[in-house]
Amino acid sequence: MPDAEQGPDLSLGIAVSDIPTNGLLRGYVGEDAVLLARVGGDYFAIGASCTHYGGPLADGVLDGHTVRCPWHHACFSLRTGEALRAPAFDPVASWTVEQRGERIFVTGNAKALPTRNPLSGKVPSRIVIVGGGAAGFAAAEQLRRDGYEGSLVMLSDDADPPVDRPNLSKDYLAGAAQEEWVPLRPRDWYRENAIELRLNTKVSKIDPQSREVELADGRRLPYDRLLLATGAEPVRLAIPGADLPHVHVLRTLKDCRAIIAATESARRVVVIGASFIGLEAAAALRTRKLDVHVAAPEKRPLERVFGAELGDFVRSLHEEKGVVFHLENTVVAIEPNKVTLKNGQILDADLVIMGVGVRPRTQLAEQAGLKLDRGVLVNEYLETSAADAFAAGDIARWPDRYSGESIRVEHWVVAERQGQAVARTMLGIGIRYDGVPFFWSQHYDVPIHYVGHAADWDALDIEGDIASRDCVLRYRKGGKVLAVASIHRDVDSLTAEIAMEREVA
Ligand SMILES: Cc1cc2nc3c(=O)[nH]c(=O)nc-3n(C[C@H](O)[C@H](O)[C@H](O)COP(=O)(O)OP(=O)(O)OC[C@H]3O[C@@H](n4cnc5c(N)ncnc54)[C@H](O)[C@@H]3O)c2cc1C
Ligand code: FES
Numbered sequence: 001m002p003d004a005e006q007g008p009d010l011s012l013g014i015a016v017s018d019i020p021t022n023g024l025l026r027g028y029v030g031e032d033a034v035l036l037a038r039v040g041g042d043y044f045a046i047g048a049s050c051t052h053y054g055g056p057l058a059d060g061v062l063d064g065h066t067v068r069c070p071w072h073h074a075c076f077s078l079r080t081g082e083a084l085r086a087p088a089f090d091p092v093a094s095w096t097v098e099q100r101g102e103r104i105f106v107t108g109n110a111k112a113l114p115t116r117n118p119l120s121g122k123v124p125s126r127i128v129i130v131g132g133g134a135a136g137f138a139a140a141e142q143l144r145r146d147g148y149e150g151s152l153v154m155l156s157d158d159a160d161p162p163v164d165r166p167n168l169s170k171d172y173l174a175g176a177a178q179e180e181w182v183p184l185r186p187r188d189w190y191r192e193n194a195i196e197l198r199l200n201t202k203v204s205k206i207d208p209q210s211r212e213v214e215l216a217d218g219r220r221l222p223y224d225r226l227l228l229a230t231g232a233e234p235v236r237l238a239i240p241g242a243d244l245p246h247v248h249v250l251r252t253l254k255d256c257r258a259i260i261a262a263t264e265s266a267r268r269v270v271v272i273g274a275s276f277i278g279l280e281a282a283a284a285l286r287t288r289k290l291d292v293h294v295a296a297p298e299k300r301p302l303e304r305v306f307g308a309e310l311g312d313f314v315r316s317l318h319e320e321k322g323v324v325f326h327l328e329n330t331v332v333a334i335e336p337n338k339v340t341l342k343n344g345q346i347l348d349a350d351l352v353i354m355g356v357g358v359r360p361r362t363q364l365a366e367q368a369g370l371k372l373d374r375g376v377l378v379n380e381y382l383e384t385s386a387a388d389a390f391a392a393g394d395i396a397r398w399p400d401r402y403s404g405e406s407i408r409v410e411h412w413v414v415a416e417r418q419g420q421a422v423a424r425t426m427l428g429i430g431i432r433y434d435g436v437p438f439f440w441s442q443h444y445d446v447p448i449h450y451v452g453h454a455a456d457w458d459a460l461d462i463e464g465d466i467a468s469r470d471c472v473l474r475y476r477k478g479g480k481v482l483a484v485a486s487i488h489r490d491v492d493s494l495t496a497e498i499a500m501e502r503e504v505a
Contacts, residue, residue, distance in 0.1 A: 007058075010034050010045065010106035017102070022491075024067065026058035029106050034095055036106065037078050039065055043099060044078035045106045047092030051083060057092075061494040070490035071447075072413060073438050073497060086138055086416030089184075121428050124224035124388075125150050128213055130203045130364065131229030132156025134165065134412055135393030137184050138419030139227050139426075144193045148427055152195050153221065155213070157202040160253045161187055166412050168256040169277050170442050173284035175260075182253060206368045208386035225388050225426040228365055228376060229419065232358035232394040232410060237272065241334030247352040250277055259353065263288050266351035270294075270339050272331045274301035276441050278355025279318065283443050286321050293347050294318070295326040295339070306485055307457075310448070310473060313466045317443055358410060360395040373397055375408035380432045382422040390426065392418035401434045401504035403453050403482060411439035436500040449493040452483030452500055464489065472496075 007027035008014050014036065019025050023038040026048045033048035035057045044065070048057055055071035065078045074088035081094035096109045127143065129136045132154055140154055156162075162184045164172075171177035190197040205214040206228070212220045234249035236242050246266075248259050259281075269285050271278045274296035282292045298304070300311035301318075315325060326341055331352075333340040339349045360375050371377040371385035375397035382390050382398060393415035397408040414437050421433040441448045446469055454475035464471035472492045475483040484496040 006033060010036055010104075011108065013100070013103040013105040015103055016099075019104075023062045024058045024060065026056065027106070029095065029108060032093065034106055035067065035092075036097070036104065037062060037067060039078065043097045043104050045095035045097045046076060046078060046081045047094075049092070050074055050076075050088055051090035051092055052088040059490060061491055061498065063498050068494050068498075070494065072440055073451075073494060086420060087413050089138075089141055119147050119149075119427060123148065123150060123427060126223055127152050127225045127227070127426055128221060128223035129154045129227045129229060130206070130213065131227075131231055131393070132158050132162045132197065132199065133229060133231045133393065134162070134415035135229035135231075135419035135422075136227065137162035138416040139229065139392065139423040140193075140195050140419075141185075142420045142423035143427065144195065146424065146427060146429070148423075149194075150224075154190075154195055154197045155201045155203050155215070155221075156197070156199055158252055158254075159200055161185065161190065161197060161199065163253045165251075166440075168253065169250060169280035170284060173250075173256055173259065173281060174287040175284075176287070203364060206364050206389070208368055208370070208389055211388065223388075226390065227419075227422060227426065228384070228389065228391040228395060229393045229415070230361040230364060230395055231415075232360045234354065235357050235359055236354055237331070237356055239331065239333055241339075242354070244334055244336060244352075246336065246350060247334055247354065249354050250281055251358070259351070262351045263290060267291060268293070268348045269351045269353065270331065270347055270349040272296070272339075272352065272354045273356035274298060274325070274327070275355045275357060276302070278353065279314065279443060280441065281353050281355060282318060282323050283321065286318075286323060287444075290351070291324075292322070293324045293326060293349070295329055295331050295341055295347070297328060297330045299328055301325075301327075305450075306448075307460050307473065307475070309460070309462060309466055310485060314443060314448075316467075317446060321444055358394070360408065362395055365391065365395070373406070377406075380434065381425045381430065382418055382433055383425070390422045392422045398433060400437070400453060402436055402500050405453075405455070407437075407453055407455075409437050409439075409453060411437055413438050434501075434504050436497050436504075438497060446487060448485060448487055449490070450483060450485045451493055451497040452481070454483035457482060 010027035011029045025036045035048040037044045050069040055069040059070045060068045075085040081091040096107045098105045163182045202216040204216045268291045271282050271294045303311035331339045365376045376391040376395045394410045400407045417435045421431045424431040437453045438451045457475040459476040461474040469487045472489045473485040474481045486493045
């Protein structure tokens, strides 16, 4: 039986006046945690825990007949429990509610999600997705959820099915998450949903004229609609020793397994680059009690994205945990047990991780003659310059309605939401992608949330106290808030996201 901290027993009823002003109340029914939500004079009840990582929906924000999760901004329907937006895909339970006088009762009887009407109009016979990552997976999942029954092929040169990539630099690398949590779906799911997932399969060419993709073994595969979701690949510095066996990059589950295996004998790690991935890896490896040094050319970690104040905080946070920084410096050579820095200093290193950024994998698009501009150029429907060929995720540069700029970002949730939007466009439902970018980054127990996109800014307002891990930073240009970063201010982050969305709707 849930304890009192989990809120009231909603089957016994709750007074209308006891529902908090944000309209969200967590309680329980039997063994189940339930969220009671008030929208105007109507009441809804759905499962209280987000199906992504279990975020407490009662601490989120209501938006119309939906609720947004405070942790990574997934969105659920209050009417059905359906996960409407990534990063959650599974629905939460839905409950019946009755109002008797001034009391609201959750009467149980979870309702099943309504089945969708069959698709009408001209539906493509075969959709081919190149890429088994965030965007590719979300597109395939959405296509089947929307009732697409045609042939669906997903080609990936990765050895593993789509994985929860953000976990690879966080809990999984730190040893706090089991490997079975890492795949986005078990292998059977692809079979059950008739998604032909071909792993270890490299696409070597696409031919938009004949509407075919060519595999590395020469076989060709026709398509009616093509989604390019080839993501990005880690950059390797061209320095002596970069190809030694103890030098790793981190993109795939295989990369992550190799680093974890190396930690069994390694004691001292040098992380090259104070990027998000480099720093998250540093935090994870400190959790594994390795000595960690970070060498990077910038003055402050993450200053270009977050500004000096938050950059200094990130640095001090890592230093408190024992990370040693070598900033305004870099590694110029790697040897089996040491690295040499630009200033001549030698650091012991039996494990080296390069976190010096990624390069979008645009080779297929380039060779096919698609329009490029530091990524694959797409319009607001994520269509490339070739008919029936779409692009989403890390490779796509799209017209961001909020900033008014053409942008390309490397964010998990953006890739997934673009995958979801493009799935509908491929089915002719035509959803314009006007999502506001969101990402999160985790350093030890400190999550940083960021909505919007500010390549640069002329004013930065700081509300709260960064050092106390309770703050909102607003990045402005010409008076307009372009982006909002926050620590432990989830409602502010969600509210900012909703306000930005409203402005472009
Ligand atoms: C360790 C790590 C941690 C991260 N943490 C966060 C985070 O906390 N928050 C956040 O917002 N973002 C994070 N990111 C970024 C996020 O994971 C990416 O933005 C996201 O994965 C992009 O999705 P995508 O589908 O575009 O590409 P990917 O997920 O990289 O998928 C690309 C797929 O295409 C396949 N592919 C490429 N070329 C070919 C080809 N020619 N033939 C066949 N297959 C091909 C690849 O094998 C892969 O399966 C992290 C990234 C990494 C590596
Ligand atoms: S826990 Fe809800 S979106 Fe991640």
